[in-house]
Amino acid sequence: MNTRSSDAARPPSSTGGIAAVGDAWNRFWFSPADSQPLSLVRIGAAAIALAAWWSYAADLQAWFGPAGVLPADTVREWRPPTGFSLFDWAVTPLALNALFVATGVVFALLLVGFATPVVAPLAAVLWASLLHRGPILAGPADDGLSILLWCLAIGPAGEYVSLDRWLANRAGRPVPAAGWRASISEGLLQVHATAIAVGAVLAQLKGDVWWNGLAAWYLVTGPRSGAAGLVPLLERSEYLTNLLTHGVTAFEILFAIGMWCGPTQQLVARVGLVGWPLVGLLAGEPLWGLAMALFALPLAVRR
Amino acid sequence: MSRPINNSTPSPVTQAAVTVALSIYLVGLVLSIVGNTGSGSSAVVRTIKSRLFSPWMVPPWLDLGFDYRLTYGSDEDGDFSVEVRRQGDGEAAPVRLPGQLTGERAARWRRLARSIAVEDTDRDGLLAAAVGRGMFDDVGADDVTVRVLRTPLVDRGGPPSAPVQASSARVRMVGGELQLIRAEPRGEVAPLVRSGASGDPSDGGTGSDGEATR
Numbered sequence: 246m247n248t249r250s251s252d253a254a255r256p257p258s259s260t261g262g263i264a265a266v267g268d269a270w271n272r273f274w275f276s277p278a279d280s281q282p283l284s285l286v287r288i289g290a291a292a293i294a295l296a297a298w299w300s301y302a303a304d305l306q307a308w309f310g311p312a313g314v315l316p317a318d319t320v321r322e323w324r325p326p327t328g329f330s331l332f333d334w335a336v337t338p339l340a341l342n343a344l345f346v347a348t349g350v351v352f353a354l355l356l357v358g359f360a361t362p363v364v365a366p367l368a369a370v371l372w373a374s375l376l377h378r379g380p381i382l383a384g385p386a387d388d389g390l391s392i393l394l395w396c397l398a399i400g401p402a403g404e405y406v407s408l409d410r411w412l413a414n415r416a417g418r419p420v421p422a423a424g425w426r427a428s429i430s431e432g433l434l435q436v437h438a439t440a441i442a443v444g445a446v447l448a449q450l451k452g453d454v455w456w457n458g459l460a461a462w463y464l465v466t467g468p469r470s471g472a473a474g475l476v477p478l479l480e481r482s483e484y485l486t487n488l489l490t491h492g493v494t495a496f497e498i499l500f501a502i503g504m505w506c507g508p509t510q511q512l513v514a515r516v517g518l519v520g521w522p523l524v525g526l527l528a529g530e531p532l533w534g535l536a537m538a539l540f541a542l543p544l545a546v547r548r
Numbered sequence: 549m550s551r552p553i554n555n556s557t558p559s560p561v562t563q564a565a566v567t568v569a570l571s572i573y574l575v576g577l578v579l580s581i582v583g584n585t586g587s588g589s590s591a592v593v594r595t596i597k598s599r600l601f602s603p604w605m606v607p608p609w610l611d612l613g614f615d616y617r618l619t620y621g622s623d624e625d626g627d628f629s630v631e632v633r634r635q636g637d638g639e640a641a642p643v644r645l646p647g648q649l650t651g652e653r654a655a656r657w658r659r660l661a662r663s664i665a666v667e668d669t670d671r672d673g674l675l676a677a678a679v680g681r682g683m684f685d686d687v688g689a690d691d692v693t694v695r696v697l698r699t700p701l702v703d704r705g706g707p708p709s710a711p712v713q714a715s716s717a718r719v720r721m722v723g724g725e726l727q728l729i730r731a732e733p734r735g736e737v738a739p740l741v742r743s744g745a746s747g748d749p750s751d752g753g754t755g756s757d758g759e760a761t762r
Contacts, residue, residue: 270567271563274566274567274570275557275558275563275566276557277556277557296652297652300651300652300653300655300656301653301656303653304653304656304657307682312682312684312685313682314660314678314679314681314682314683315660315678315682316678316681316682319674319675319677319678322671322674323671323674323675325602325606325611327602327603327604327606327607328606328607329607369608370608372609373607373608373609376609377607377609379656381659381660381663381675382656382659382660383659384652384655384656384659385616386652387609388609388612388614391608391609391610391612392610392612395608395610422556423556424556425556425557425558429566429570436574436577437577440577440581440614441614441616443581443614444581444613444614444615444616445614445615445616445617445618447581447615448614448615448616448617449616449617449618451617451620452617452619452620452621452622453620453621454619454620454621459621459704460618460619460621462621462704463619463621463625463701464618464619466701466702467619467625467627467701468626468627468658468699469654469655469658479704480704480705483704486704493618528618528619529655530618532652533616
């Protein structure tokens with residue numbers, strides 16, 4: 246298992262198989278890590294959260310209001326029994342609007358990094374609640390955002406580029422030392438980046454179009470594609486269509502593996518910063534692409 | 549801004565507790581991927597996940613399989629929209645969603661429309677009924693038709709296709725009770741066998757207008 250911190254911070258290795266695994270585990274999860282990358286993830290995740298939150302705004306009452314198309318009773322029957330939403334209790338238009346606005350305010354506070362230790366978990370709870378209120382409306386970007394927010398809730402995401410930092414500087418408090426909570430957060434981001442890439446590849450390889458090379462065609466001509474400009478090119482060249490299709494699959498596989506190989510780790514993460522948004526654009530899921538790039542961000546910017 | 553890396557590590561007790569928590573979560577993550585892919589995971593995996601992990605992974609929205617296929621080029625990957633109109637009034641302008649909407653807002657309406665067409669049939673038209681009920685005020689009637697239209701994906705070298713009806717249901721309020729009358733596709737309606745008829749299924753007569761009452 247590869248570590249994400251400097252060699253100097255590594256404790257001495259033990260000998261023996263189990264001890265070696267234990268050492269690798271401890272190095273990966275508990276070596277002190279700088280939280281600066283986590284702060285950058287916080288800004289990106291909060292920006293995506295605000296965009297996703299805004300996509301509910303105009304139809305909030307039409308979906309979840311007392312006379313909306315998704316009454317709480319119907320949704321309770323739809324979602325898993327343990328699903329839970331604070332929005333279920335917002336049974337009047339005023340209460341629904343108030344809770345929704347409060348959610349937006351929490352995301353804005355997360356963006357600027359104010360009271361982050363409280364705001365980050367609150368943002369994760371409110372986002373999960375909003376998704377559980379209408380699970381039918383949720384997409385891949387919403388899933389990715391949920392994981393990002395929980396990772397931010399675990400680690401110190403407000404220590405840099407934040408109002409918290411500015412207030413601490415004014416009060417003369419020093420920059421906190423690197424800690425293991427940042428390491429846990431960044432480790433979970435890395436694990437989930439891999440898990441999502443693996444899950445996507447497994448799902449795609451069950452479809453013929455990902456083997457015969459036609460998937461890219463259906464993606465760019467799909468209803469949401471942000472790459473419709475490629476249609477004339479793909480129309481002219483079957484090879485290009487195949488190349489694009491297999492390029493997406495190869496990228497996802499290389500990303501999932503390369504994130505764990507020391508020599509390629511940072512390069513792969515940096516490629517992910519560009520590659521995932523492009524895949525998201527191609528698939529008509531731009532917010533998902535951006536969220537995926539954020540998973541790779543800590544490794545990409547690590548010195 | 550740089551700072552020295554110190555060797556602050558958690559206490560052994562904290563480290564052990566966090567290790568246990570992480571291990572449990574990672575097992576849940578793996579089971580979620582294996583169990584949610586729809587690839588026919590074993591009943592044991594599904595049972596373990598649903599009994600031991602889902603109860604605490606579902607509420608924070610972490611019970612995710614990440615089975616993002618993006619497209620299979622199939623009917624289910626087409627463009628879905630929902631149309632609600634006053635029942636029996638062909639002149640009335642229907643409410644169509646997402647219509648001209650764009651971006652993530654439109655995507656959410658598409659997911660709703662797709663769920664009505666693809667998943668709602670297993671749930672007794674729960675969503676179609678809710679959408680019809682929720683649109684009574686918008687169309688100015690308490691008897692409406694909820695249709696989901698699907699625009700098929702364009703095959704390579706093929707012409708664009710016109711939208712086709714993916715599902716249709718009549719939703720009405722009668723005596724304070726909400727009723728759903730689903731229009732089944734003709735192909736799914738059993739043929740009516742009349743005495744004296746040839747009995748040849750290829751005759752194709754359904755003996756009905758294709759509308760079935762639930």
